[in-house]
Amino acid sequence: MSITAPRGFLAAGVTAGIKVSGGPDVALVRSDPAAVGAAMWTANRVQAAPVVVSRRHLEVAEPQAVVVNAGSANAATGAAGEADAEATAAAAAAELGLVPEQVVVLSTGVIGVPLPMERMLAGVRAAARELSVAGGDAAARAILTTDSGPKTAVAEGEGFVVGGMAKGAGMIHPRLATMLAVITTDYPLAAGEAGRFLRPAVEGSFNRISVDGDCSTNDAVVLLANGARAVSRTPRSDEAFAAALASVCGDLARLIVADGEGATVVLEISVRGAVSDEQAHAIAQRIATSPLVKTAAFGRDPNWGRVLAAAGSAPWDGGFAELDPASLSVSFDGVTVFDRGSPTGSVPQLGGAACRVDLALGLGEGAAAYLASDLTYDYVRINAEYTT
C-alpha cells in the first residue's frame, strides 16, 4: 500500500516505454480531498529541469498530485527540458482537473538526453485512468531504476497514517541519478505548514545517509497531507505525527543504504561527546564517506585507526574539527577497541548485515548518527563497467 495507506490518496504505475528495460516507468499519485504539501530538493547547484519547474510550482500552489518518471532524468537538458517538465505537469493537470502549478514532476534516469515526450504524455494519461487505492505498490515499482526492489514504509498514529515510497541506491548506473521519495498522510496540516514538519524529518533521515557521498542533480522528497481523517490536532498529536513522519523517512533512508550499490553491510555510525551536534554531524559524515572506513567495513575489519584518521580530518569551520586524541574512544558492535587514547587489544568479530561504530570524543554534549554502506567490488563494477 505505502503511499495509498493514508486515506484519500490514489496512485498508479504504468509502463510508458521510457525505460530501456521495458519495466514500469511512470507513477502518479493524487490526493482527493485537497492536500497541502512541501518538498525538499537536492542542494546540488546543477539542478534537473523537473526540480526547477516543481520548485516554481510549489511557490505558487499547494501540490495535489505528483508525477514521477524513471528512465530519463531530464537533467542538463536546458530550456527544452524545462518546457518538457511543464508539459508533463500540464498533461497531468488536464487529466485530473487541476492547474499545472498543483502538479509536482520528478524524474530519474539518464542525464543529458531529452524526455521522450510522446511516451511520457501517453504514460501520464494511462496512469490517470488507472488511479486507485490499490495502485500504491505499482507506483512504488514504477519509480525504480536499478534498485533491487520497491522501497516503501508506513507508520500509523492515533487516527492517522503516514505512507512513503522511495527509490535510490546511489547514483547507480552511469548517468542515472537520484534519490526520490514521496510521502503521504491523512493527518490534517494547514497551508504552508508541511515544510515545518518535513524539514526535521528529512534532516534526521535522508540527510544522514551516504552510499558514495555523491549528491545527485534530481534528489527530492515530497510530502502531501490531505487531512482526510478528522483528527483534532493537539500539541501531542503533532508530536505523534512528527514521530510517524520521522519513522517513515528513517525506514526509507535505511532501505536506500541497505540497497546501496554493491553494499553488503549497513554501517551505523554514532558520534557523541562533540562540542555541538553540528560538529558531531561533520565528523560522522566524514567517517561515513571515508573510502578507507568503507573498504574496511567490506572486509569486516574493526579498523579503529581509519575511524580516528577520518574523524581527525572532518571539515569544520574552515579547517578540521579540533580533537583531543587522549580523550577519544572507539567501539565496534559495542566492543571497545580504543579507550581514551589507547588501544584495548580487543578484536570484535564483525558479521551480519549491520555494524555499529561508536566514536566518543570526550569534549562536550554534541551527538549525531549516520548510516553508510560499505565500499565493495560490486560498487566499482556497477559504476565502472558500463561505458557510454
Add this chain to the structure above:
Amino acid sequence: MSITAPRGFLAAGVTAGIKVSGGPDVALVRSDPAAVGAAMWTANRVQAAPVVVSRRHLEVAEPQAVVVNAGSANAATGAAGEADAEATAAAAAAELGLVPEQVVVLSTGVIGVPLPMERMLAGVRAAARELSVAGGDAAARAILTTDSGPKTAVAEGEGFVVGGMAKGAGMIHPRLATMLAVITTDYPLAAGEAGRFLRPAVEGSFNRISVDGDCSTNDAVVLLANGARAVSRTPRSDEAFAAALASVCGDLARLIVADGEGATVVLEISVRGAVSDEQAHAIAQRIATSPLVKTAAFGRDPNWGRVLAAAGSAPWDGGFAELDPASLSVSFDGVTVFDRGSPTGSVPQLGGAACRVDLALGLGEGAAAYLASDLTYDYVRINAEYTT
C-alpha cells in the same frame, strides 16, 4: 641519487627488522655543512608522536638530519610514543654530533603499536655508520611501505640542485598510513626562510593530489637547505630555486598518484572560469574525490554527467559553490563533450595512463588543477582483504 644529488648531503638506508617483510626500514639523511630547513605536516587532528615531537624540535632549532622508519607509524601511541620518538632523535643526535632538537623523526606503518625501540635504535646507529653520498637510493627504498618502488626526483638550477624522495600510495595497508617526502638542496637559504619557499611548492603539488581523499596521521614534507654551493642569490635565482622546488614536489606528487592504490590512470583535473582560485580548488577537489567520477575513469567512461554533479556539490562558504549550468563546459582529453549547457554528442575514446578533464565555469578568472587516481577493484581489494 635523489636527496644526495645536492652537495653536502649524506644518506643511508638499512634493515632494522621493524618491517614484517624484512625489507629495509630505517633511512637517515644528514647535511654537512649546517642546513636550515622547514617542514609541513598533516592537518589531521589526530597526529602521530613523531609529528608532535618533530614540530617541537623545529620550533627551537634548524634541522640537520632526518630519521625515517617504515613498518610502524608510532601513531595513537600516547605519551610512550612521544618518548620513543624523542629517544630516536637523541640516538641519531649522539651518533652525528648534534643536539636532539636538530633531528627530525618521521614514521610510517602500522598505527597503534609501539615502535620496537631496540631495533629502531640499532637501525639508527647502523644508518649513521653507513652515511654516504651514494646512500640516497638506499634511503629512498627504506622509507617505502607498500609502494611499488622508490619515488625520487631531481631538478637542477644554475649552480644548484634540488633533490627529493617520497613514499605513499594512499593509506594503503590497513593501519598503514602516510605520505612522506624529504627534499634537500644546496641552494643557500637564511635561517627561517625555508618555509616561505616550501609552502607554495607543497600547496601546488602535494596539496593538489588525491588517491582516496583520506588524510593520514603522519603526513610530512621536510626541506633541508645547506647552501653548499656558493650561489650568489638574486631575485632571479630565488625564482629559479622556487621553480626547481616546485618541479621536484610536483614530480613526487605525480608519482604518488600514479602509484595510488590500485590506480590504472592519473586524472588531470583542471577547473577554470571560477570566481576565484580558491573556489576553483574546492570544485577541482570535489571532482577529484568523487567515487563516481573515479569509477567512471576506471571504466574509461567520459562521464560528464558525474563531473557536473560533483562540481555542483562542491563545499563552498558553508554551502555548495554557486554555478550557472548554462555556462558550464566539459572536455575529456581535449574533446568537448558538454558545451555551455548542452551535450555535444562527442564521445572521446579514453585510453593510456593519463586522462585530462577540463571544466570551464564561465563565471570569472579563478583556476586550479588537481591530480587524482581512479577507483578500482584493486583499491577495494588492497583496503578490504587484510582483516586485523
